[in-house]
Amino acid sequence: MVSMSSIKKIPGIKKYLTNSPKETLRLGKRIAQWLRPDDILFLSGELGSGKTTLTRGICQGLGIRETITSSSFVIVSQYQGRMKVSHIDLYRLKESDCTGLPVEEYYMAGGITIIEWADRFPQFLHRIVPGIYISMRITKPDQREIIIEDLRN
Amino acid sequence: MFTLGIETSCDETSIGIIKDNRVLANIVSSQIAHTRFGGVVPELAARNHIKILLPLMNLALESAKVGLNKIELISATRGPGLLGSLLTGLSFAKSLAIGLSKPFIGVNHLEGHIYGLFFNKEIPEYPYLVLIVSGGHTELIFVETEFKYRTLGRTLDDACGEAFDKVAKMLGLPYPGGPYIEKMAKEGDAKKIRFPVPRPGRFNFSYAGLKTAVLYYLKDHRDYNINDVAASFQESALEHLIQVSKKAIEYTGVENFGVVGGVSVNNRLKEKFQKLAHAMGFKLFIPEAQFCTDNGAMIALAGLRRYKRFGPSDISVDAVAREPLELISKN
Numbered sequence: 001m002v003s004m005s006s007i008k009k010i011p012g013i014k015k016y017l018t019n020s021p022k023e024t025l026r027l028g029k030r031i032a033q034w035l036r037p038d039d040i041l042f043l044s045g046e047l048g049s050g051k052t053t054l055t056r057g058i059c060q061g062l063g064i065r066e067t068i069t070s071s072s073f074v075i076v077s078q079y080q081g082r083m084k085v086s087h088i089d090l091y092r093l094k095e096s097d098c099t100g101l102p103v104e105e106y107y108m109a110g111g112i113t114i115i116e117w118a119d120r121f122p123q124f125l126h127r128i129v130p131g132i133y134i135s136m137r138i139t140k141p142d143q144r145e146i147i148i149e150d151l152r153n
Numbered sequence: 154m155f156t157l158g159i160e161t162s163c164d165e166t167s168i169g170i171i172k173d174n175r176v177l178a179n180i181v182s183s184q185i186a187h188t189r190f191g192g193v194v195p196e197l198a199a200r201n202h203i204k205i206l207l208p209l210m211n212l213a214l215e216s217a218k219v220g221l222n223k224i225e226l227i228s229a230t231r232g233p234g235l236l237g238s239l240l241t242g243l244s245f246a247k248s249l250a251i252g253l254s255k256p257f258i259g260v261n262h263l264e265g266h267i268y269g270l271f272f273n274k275e276i277p278e279y280p281y282l283v284l285i286v287s288g289g290h291t292e293l294i295f296v297e298t299e300f301k302y303r304t305l306g307r308t309l310d311d312a313c314g315e316a317f318d319k320v321a322k323m324l325g326l327p328y329p330g331g332p333y334i335e336k337m338a339k340e341g342d343a344k345k346i347r348f349p350v351p352r353p354g355r356f357n358f359s360y361a362g363l364k365t366a367v368l369y370y371l372k373d374h375r376d377y378n379i380n381d382v383a384a385s386f387q388e389s390a391l392e393h394l395i396q397v398s399k400k401a402i403e404y405t406g407v408e409n410f411g412v413v414g415g416v417s418v419n420n421r422l423k424e425k426f427q428k429l430a431h432a433m434g435f436k437l438f439i440p441e442a443q444f445c446t447d448n449g450a451m452i453a454l455a456g457l458r459r460y461k462r463f464g465p466s467d468i469s470v471d472a473v474a475r476e477p478l479e480l481i482s483k484n
Contacts, residue, residue, distance in 0.1 A: 047322065048364055053361075070310055076235065
């Protein structure tokens with residue numbers, strides 16, 4: 001089960017511990033229930049911390065039936081569920097490669113944008129853009145600490 | 154028929170020129186980036202594809218000793234791939250076709266890879282299986298007759314080549330990591346570490362778990378031997394391909410099997426598949442390296458074959474991020 005211990009002092013920040021990829025997937029499905037059209041999710045965390053698994057859960061929660069695979073190679077995949085989803089992965093990008101933010105052209109009105117490796121771009125790291133910021137950390141093999149900051153308008 | 158093939162589905166910009174199935178030129182931008190144009194083609198490819206397409210085409214025409222007016226068909230990748238990148242190549246091809254009053258055809262990238270098998274003297278006989286294994290794809294396709302495809306399995310998470318790249322990154326090796334892993338693996342002992350061979354079921358593939366297993370190992374063994382890690386990882390990653398392929402060959406009873414895509418350049422992969430082919434008695438087809446990785450020649454040939462059978466594409470044809478082969482399969 002997903003155990004939850006909200007950090008009381010700062011509203012809008014929640015901390016979760018998941019103990020298997022299955023639980024991470026389930027948390028993703030739960031996050032999907034909070035989402036509204038035009039929301040942007042910023043995911044950060046090292047390789048293997050479960051960003052794609054969480055994304056898969058979110059997409060499943062949004063009613064997407066297709067297999068959600070890693071977007072590292074193609075950088076962006078788009079899916080249609082209850083809302084449209086752009087699944088963007090900045091893993092291979094460096095800030096110096098981009099003249100602007102590499103995500104604007106994939107933003108779809110009324111859709112959900114999920115950005116993996118968001119911390120590669122300082123604009124995202126510094127929480128300038130309103131959205132949901134999710135950082136993931138490997139605490140033990142199979143255990144992940146997932147901190148969710150809801151900074152939506 | 155002189156055909157120009159344009160490939161821009163991801164990072165590589167490539168132009169191929171063929172006459173029937175003879176390759177006259179096949180140039181990939183990353184090969185020449187350091188010689189003629191200077192600098193490296195950056196990751197965010199679309200803007201760079203635009204810059205490089207025209208000079209690259211001129212270079213290809215020059216090396217094929219063919220004038221642009223001789224080109225009779227223009228073929229370009231329409232997907233799957235990175236949309237921005239695809240659009241540059243596709244728009245370039247369409248403009249060229251309109252300007253030259255020549256037919257245009259949009260090609261599926263995966264079908265292009267399959268036609269990479271057809272530049273050799275010996276070509277597979279139908280029906281056959283083909284494993285497309287690269288940084289962006291890991292798919293096992295049953296080709297019943299020409300243009301008739303069924304996807305038996307594909308990766309459920311990371312592509313095989315992507316796992317190579319990510320493990321290379323964990324080991325502090327440069328990108329793209331595949332060739333470095335192979336080099337390190339040669340010096341290492343593949344039996345030293347037991348990384349699990351994934352078993353996602355049916356004819357599917359999965360690499361996320363193996364990637365994470367390597368990560369855990371590195372965290373637990375600060376003094377790890379990089380060569381042994383590379384060798385052990387590579388062995389499990391390739392063994393996964395072998396086990397699924399073996400099952401699919403038994404299931405379909407095919408006597409011909411092809412491997413294409415960037416990872417098929419890996420020598421250990423070739424060894425393992427040759428061994429399997431010998432044990433099971435099927436014919437193995439792996440193209441030479443230039444037709445394994447993304448290239449314009451394979452797009453030219455796939456376009457030519459399709460054009461001869463079905464005629465040109467509509468000029469309004471759009472780029473697509475995803476297009477399973479079933480969608481273009483003909484009965």
